[in-house]
Amino acid sequence: xxxxxxxxxxxxxxELITPFGVGAISTNxxxxxxxxxxxxxxxxxxxxxxxxxIIKEPRLSKVLGVKEFRLPPDYRTSLGNTExxxxxxxxxMLLFPTWFYCNRCRKMEKIKSCRNK
Numbered sequence: 001x002x003x004x005x006x007x008x009x010x011x012x013x014x015e016l017i018t019p020f021g022v023g024a025i026s027t028n029x030x031x032x033x034x035x036x037x038x039x040x041x042x043x044x045x046x047x048x049x050x051x052x053x054i055i056k057e058p059r060l061s062k063v064l065g066v067k068e069f070r071l072p073p074d075y076r077t078s079l080g081n082t083e084x085x086x087x088x089x090x091x092x093m094l095l096f097p098t099w100f101y102c103n104r105c106r107k108m109e110k111i112k113s114c115r116n117k
Contacts, residue, residue, distance in 0.1 A: 009034065009093065016072035016091065025096060037092030042073060049085050 007028045011020055016036070020026055024036050043050050055069040078087040099110050 007032065007034070007093070011091070013072050013074050026093070033096050034093035035096040037094055039070075041092040043070075043089070045089060047085055047087060048089065052086060 007030070009026050009028050011026070020036060022036050022039055025033050026036065027033050043053070050070070053071045053073060055071060057069060061067060061069070073086065073089040073091070075089060076087045078084060095111060099108055101108055
């Protein structure tokens with residue numbers, strides 16, 4: 001079993017809204033299933049300015065009872081970026097499932113959760 005701390009699953013911004021949003025299962029190029037993490041972990045890290053991702057829509061906000069809406073973050077490299085704002089942002093992913101069955105020894109084993117941050 002692969003036990004990497006980070007892995008890459010290239011997703012476009014629109015894919016993070018649907019079909020690969022919070023709780024969705026994605027598979028990386030090594031065949032490991034990962035679940036998209038919660039929204040409260042998306043905008044963490046250094047040099048993060050959340051105001052860039054906020055959308056104001058007063059009528060819809062009133063109907064749904066929320067203050068604001070947010071766009072999913074897009075990945076930006078810090079190389080060549082003079083502003084150095086909102087760079088290297090990654091979506092947290094959790095290993096899913098955490099229990100695996102071994103066909104050879106016929107035992108269930110719990111794998112420690114790896115997180116892509």
